[in-house]
Amino acid sequence: MPLEPVAQLAPALLDAGAGPATSLLGASFREGYVGSIVAVSLYVSLTAVALSTLVSVPAAVAIGLTDFPGKGFVKSVVNTGMGFPSVVVGLVVLFAVSNQGPLGSLELIFTREAMIMSQFVLATPPITAISLAAVSGVDDGVRDAARVLGGTRVDVALVVIKEARYGIATAVLAGFGRAISEVGSVLIVGGNITSADGISKTRTLTTAIQLEARQGRYETAMVLGAVLVALVLTVNAVVVRFGDRGVTG
Amino acid sequence: MAIQRRKFVAALGAGTIVGTAGCSSTGGSDGGGSGGNGTADEMPSVAGETLTLTTTTSTYDTGLLDEIHTDFEEMYGVTVDAVAQGTGAALETARNGDSDIVMVHARGLEDEFMRNGYGVNRRDLMFNDFVIVGPADDPAGIEGMGSATEALTTIAEAQAPFVSRGDNSGTHTKELNLWDAAGTDPGGDWYQETGTGMGEALNVANQQGAYTLSDRGTFISQRSEIDLTILVQGPIEGGPEILANPYGVMAVNPGVHENANYDLAMAYIGWITSPGVQNAISDYQVNGEQLFFPEAVSEDPDFQQYVPEGWSSDDADA
Numbered sequence: 001m002p003l004e005p006v007a008q009l010a011p012a013l014l015d016a017g018a019g020p021a022t023s024l025l026g027a028s029f030r031e032g033y034v035g036s037i038v039a040v041s042l043y044v045s046l047t048a049v050a051l052s053t054l055v056s057v058p059a060a061v062a063i064g065l066t067d068f069p070g071k072g073f074v075k076s077v078v079n080t081g082m083g084f085p086s087v088v089v090g091l092v093v094l095f096a097v098s099n100q101g102p103l104g105s106l107e108l109i110f111t112r113e114a115m116i117m118s119q120f121v122l123a124t125p126p127i128t129a130i131s132l133a134a135v136s137g138v139d140d141g142v143r144d145a146a147r148v149l150g151g152t153r154v155d156v157a158l159v160v161i162k163e164a165r166y167g168i169a170t171a172v173l174a175g176f177g178r179a180i181s182e183v184g185s186v187l188i189v190g191g192n193i194t195s196a197d198g199i200s201k202t203r204t205l206t207t208a209i210q211l212e213a214r215q216g217r218y219e220t221a222m223v224l225g226a227v228l229v230a231l232v233l234t235v236n237a238v239v240v241r242f243g244d245r246g247v248t249g
Numbered sequence: 250m251a252i253q254r255r256k257f258v259a260a261l262g263a264g265t266i267v268g269t270a271g272c273s274s275t276g277g278s279d280g281g282g283s284g285g286n287g288t289a290d291e292m293p294s295v296a297g298e299t300l301t302l303t304t305t306t307s308t309y310d311t312g313l314l315d316e317i318h319t320d321f322e323e324m325y326g327v328t329v330d331a332v333a334q335g336t337g338a339a340l341e342t343a344r345n346g347d348s349d350i351v352m353v354h355a356r357g358l359e360d361e362f363m364r365n366g367y368g369v370n371r372r373d374l375m376f377n378d379f380v381i382v383g384p385a386d387d388p389a390g391i392e393g394m395g396s397a398t399e400a401l402t403t404i405a406e407a408q409a410p411f412v413s414r415g416d417n418s419g420t421h422t423k424e425l426n427l428w429d430a431a432g433t434d435p436g437g438d439w440y441q442e443t444g445t446g447m448g449e450a451l452n453v454a455n456q457q458g459a460y461t462l463s464d465r466g467t468f469i470s471q472r473s474e475i476d477l478t479i480l481v482q483g484p485i486e487g488g489p490e491i492l493a494n495p496y497g498v499m500a501v502n503p504g505v506h507e508n509a510n511y512d513l514a515m516a517y518i519g520w521i522t523s524p525g526v527q528n529a530i531s532d533y534q535v536n537g538e539q540l541f542f543p544e545a546v547s548e549d550p551d552f553q554q555y556v557p558e559g560w561s562s563d564d565a566d567a
Contacts, residue, residue, distance in 0.1 A: 099346030099508060107508070109347045110301060110330055191332035196318035201330065211333075215310050215448035216471050 030198035034224070037194075038231060041204040044112055045180040048119035049127070053172050056127035060171075061157050064135035065143070075132065081125025086118075090185030093118040097189065110191035112202055118185035123175035130174055134167020135160055173236055180232060183210050205231070296326030300513045303340075303348040305419055306446045308496065309333030311466045311540050317529050321520050327513060335446070337417030343367060346506035350514040354419035354464075354496045357426075360557035367506075368499040370515065372522050373554040375530055375541040376495040378483025379423055382451070382468060383409075383460035385478050391460075392480045397489050398431035400481045405431075408439040410459035414450050415442025423494070424462045430491065451475055464494055466540035473536065485542070495544070497554070498522070522546070 063074060095101050097108040097117070108114040138160050146159040161168065183206035186192075190202035192211060203211075205228040212221035308314055309331060318329045334342060336353040340362050343351045352374065353359060362368045381391065381400055389407035391400040404411055413435070414421040428435050441459070443450050447467040454461040455475040465483060482488035498518055503511035520526055522545035530543045 099506060104346075110332060191330065193330045193332060194315075195328060196315045196322060198315065201328075211310075213449065214306065214446035215467075216452040216474055217448075 033194070033198040033200070034227065036198075036200040037203050037205055037208050037224075038227065040112065040200045040202065041180055041206075041228075041231070044115045044186070044204060045119060045176060048116045048179050049123050049172060049176045051116070052120050052123040052127050052175055056124050056171070056175070057131050057161070057168060060128050060131035060135050060168075061160060064132050064138075065157060065160065075129075078125055078129045078132065082129055084122065084125065085184065086122055086182040087184030087188065089118050089121050090188035093121065093185060093189050109189065110193060110202060112190070114189040115186045115202060115204075118189050119179040119182070122182060122185065123179045126178055127171045127175035130171035131164070131168050134164035134171065137167065138163040169239060173239055176235060177232060180204075180235075181206060181228070183207055295513055295516070298510060298513055299328045299330055300350065300510055300517055301330045301332065301348040302350050302352060302517070303332045303334055303338075303342045304352040305336050305339060305354055306333045306448075307354065307420070307464045307467050308352060310446070310448060311470050311535060313466075313530065313533050313541060316533055317521075317526060320526070320529070321517060324520070325513070325516060329517070335416055336419035336422065340367075343501050346501070346508060348501065349510040350498065350500050350517055352496060352498045354494055355422040356495065356497065356558060358419075358422060359497050359499065360560075362499070363557050366504070367502055369502045370518060371497055371499040371555055372518055373544050373551065374496045374498045374521065375527075375543045375545070376493060377465045377541050378485045378488065378494050379420065379462055379492040380465050380468060380479045380483050380488070381460060381481035381492075382454070382463050382477040383480050384458040385476065387480055388458075389460070394481050395489060397427055397481055397492050401427055401431045401435075402433050404460050405433045405435055405439075408437060410439050410441065410454075410457050411435065412450050412454040412457070412459045412461040413440060413442045414447065414462075415444045416446075418447075419494075420447060420462060420464055423492075427462070427491065451477065466535075469538050469540060470535045496541070 063071065093114060094109070097103045097106070097114045099107075099109070108117070142159060142163050143156055146156045151159065183204075186202070186204050187207045187210060190204070190207065192203050192207040193201040194203050195201060200208075205224055209221045209224045209228070212218070212224065302314075304314065310333065314329075314331050318331065321327070322329060332339075332342070332348065336355045336358055339348070339351050339353050340358055342348050344362070344365075344367050351362075351368065359368065359371065363371060379397075381397060383389075383391070389404045389409040391403050394400040394403070413424055441453070441457075443453050445453070447463055448471055450461055451463060451468065451471055452475065453459070455477055460480070461477075465485065468477075468479070479486075481492075483492035483494070484490050498521060500511055500514035500518060501509040503509045524546050527543035527546050530541050531539065533540060
């Protein structure tokens with residue numbers, strides 16, 4: 001609840017903050033432009049990472065707490081996934097959502113939903129792999145104690161998640177970092193679209209930077225790059241703060 | 250019991266709120282989206298629809314489309330999603346049925362697109378021209394040449410650095426046609442393909458003191474930031490006709506892709522070829538210079554704009 005107004009305020013604050021800074025560097029943006037691409041970047045990446053976390057963390061716990069043949073193979077597949085080039089993921093999602101593809105009838109091409117799909121694919125392997133490492137690192141004694149105290153399998157899993165929470169938080173942040181900083185897939189499936197009045201539809205900070213660089217406006221690109229770095233720092237700070245409060249309170 | 254499940258549930262719930270907070274806040278700012286059902290009752294029935302236009306970086310990056318599209322969007326209550334891709338990619342996207350209309354500048358590729366049945370109702374839209382730019386000291390000595398092919402041959406013989414777009418764009422297609430017409434097959438260390446947009450290619454050429462072929466519009470909009478100068482003019486400034494750069498607009502054939510928004514695409518073609526918008530294109534300036542010259546409105550018939558170049562009904566019978 002307290003986050004919602006903050007999320008709405010963020011673009012306005014960033015615009016206000018970016019105004020004087022950008023005029024110093026000779027970059028000028030249309031009103032609402034920077035705020036709208038920040039909003040699209042956050043919306044797409046946070047949604048993708050939230051969905052990815054809902055899949056990745058249970059998967060990591062399930063893999064980490066059970067022994068089955070081929071476990072090593074599954075781990076190496078997940079680890080390989082961390083290296084997927086974003087542009088290849090973008091192409092695969094493009095084929096899927098294109099009018100000719102299996103999901104063509106949903107008309108998802110050049111939408112934020114398609115961008116969320118590709119970032120979901122990109123964020124899932126790092127979140128799963130790092131969570132898995134964190135879960136595997138939890139002392140066996142903790143698990144055994146929970147079991148001895150009469151915990152169900154869900155209870156045991158929750159204890160393990162609690163013990164591994166810092167590692168899992170790192171995993172989520174790594175996934176977010178990958179999602180918000182990639183440019184290859186969102187450019188292909190999103191199309192880097194703004195409306196004629198300069199309000200972003202599928203333009204993110206990264207594709208906006210690419211657009212400026214394409215036109216040789218490197219200073220403007222740098223300003224947007226600074227906004228992106230500031231945004232990632234802010235999200236990291238919020239997550240760390242939130243995590244600490246969650247533990248003590 | 251040592252198991253504090255409630256706290257974990259609370260943490261999960263908080264996580265969900267974070268997720269949905271992102272959704273609802275940006276969902277609220279989504280004014281121009283495709284779901285304008287609330288206003289549909291008072292508006293024409295096309296209101297709220299989205300027209301996906303794939304086009305080239307040269308039309309998009311000059312800012313022309315943003316300048317004129319507001320008028321179309323207000324007139325019909327629709328959204329135009331302009332995707333800047335380069336001519337080859339723009340046509341391929343349309344070929345896959347992922348756009349409704351294309352605006353590109355490579356007549357050969359447009360003709361192939363039409364002949365294969367993907368494009369219908371082509372119109373000539375506007376033109377500008379290509380120029381050969383290079384460093385002011387002009388190491389190959391091409392300044393003022395009246396022939397683009399002679400200039401390219403001279404560059405090749407001098408093995409002076411030349412930057413090629415190498416990206417199947419309209420400009421790249423034109424460049425390859427020029428080499429072809431010059432009877433020269435470029436290659437070697439002096440010939441570099443960048444695979445990037447025009448602006449980046451100009452920057453690469455600028456940093457390496459190389460020659461390149463540019464559309465006049467992009468060059469003008471970037472001239473203040475680079476040291477390159479025009480060495481061979483296009484037809485707008487009295488240069489050879491071979492450097493002309495005509496833009497065409499075409500609807501995607503709804504017979505091939507039934508999901509194509511054909512009626513809105515045709516409304517767009519009608520709008521952009523109308524005298525009022527053609528004047529707006531003419532009036533559009535960057536750094537005090539006109540970038541595009543409209544050519545859709547004419548007293549004289551120009552039947553070749555509707556069909557592939559050189560096509561005639563006699564051929565069709567044969």
